[in-house]
Amino acid sequence: MDSKDFNQLMWHDSELCHIAIDRKDPGNNDNVVVDVQWQNGEFATLIFEDCYELEMRMNFGVIAPETILQASAVDQSIELDRIKAKWRGIGVDLNGLRCFEILTNSTASIFRVYALNCVINADGSLRDVDKIPSTIFFGYKKIF
Numbered sequence: 747m748d749s750k751d752f753n754q755l756m757w758h759d760s761e762l763c764h765i766a767i768d769r770k771d772p773g774n775n776d777n778v779v780v781d782v783q784w785q786n787g788e789f790a791t792l793i794f795e796d797c798y799e800l801e802m803r804m805n806f807g808v809i810a811p812e813t814i815l816q817a818s819a820v821d822q823s824i825e826l827d828r829i830k831a832k833w834r835g836i837g838v839d840l841n842g843l844r845c846f847e848i849l850t851n852s853t854a855s856i857f858r859v860y861a862l863n864c865v866i867n868a869d870g871s872l873r874d875v876d877k878i879p880s881t882i883f884f885g886y887k888k889i890f
Contacts, residue, residue: 747864749819749844755866757817760784762850765857767800778859780848782814794846796862799829805853813851819864820845829860 764781778794820826821844830840846864848857 747866749821752817752819752846752864755817756784756786757814757848758785759851760814762812762814762848763789765802778861780857791867793865793867794859794861794863795865797859798833798840798843798862799858799860801856801858804855804857808853810852812853812855815849815851817846817848819847825858826860 761783762780763783764779766779768775768777768779775795776797778797778800780792780794781789782792783789823845826843826845830843833840840862842862843860844862844864846859846861849855
């Protein structure tokens, strides 16, 4: 998915349901997986593939669903330049790296995923979190 497609999704007031960090194959397949319930009630899973950095600042203690204020993807920023330069120093070309950012309403939290790609699975159902084999999982039902 390119930045324009990501930016055009109906983010505002959609609910952030789960976040998982998948490092089952470290360095070869580093993914961040986000489950979202859109305003129309449908569920989708976004998979940020080939991640190179993740920033999360999440506030807790608010008794309300974690709704999204806005989300965007950018192809150019000072932070992207910094990450690309760091990896270029060891011979890795990250020319297609993008920053995918999600800001929330409920807790004023922010997530920035620096990844080469984002794919969306919009089959309309929420994954069974008890069956997710992720290394680290943040969600409403389970933390391990």
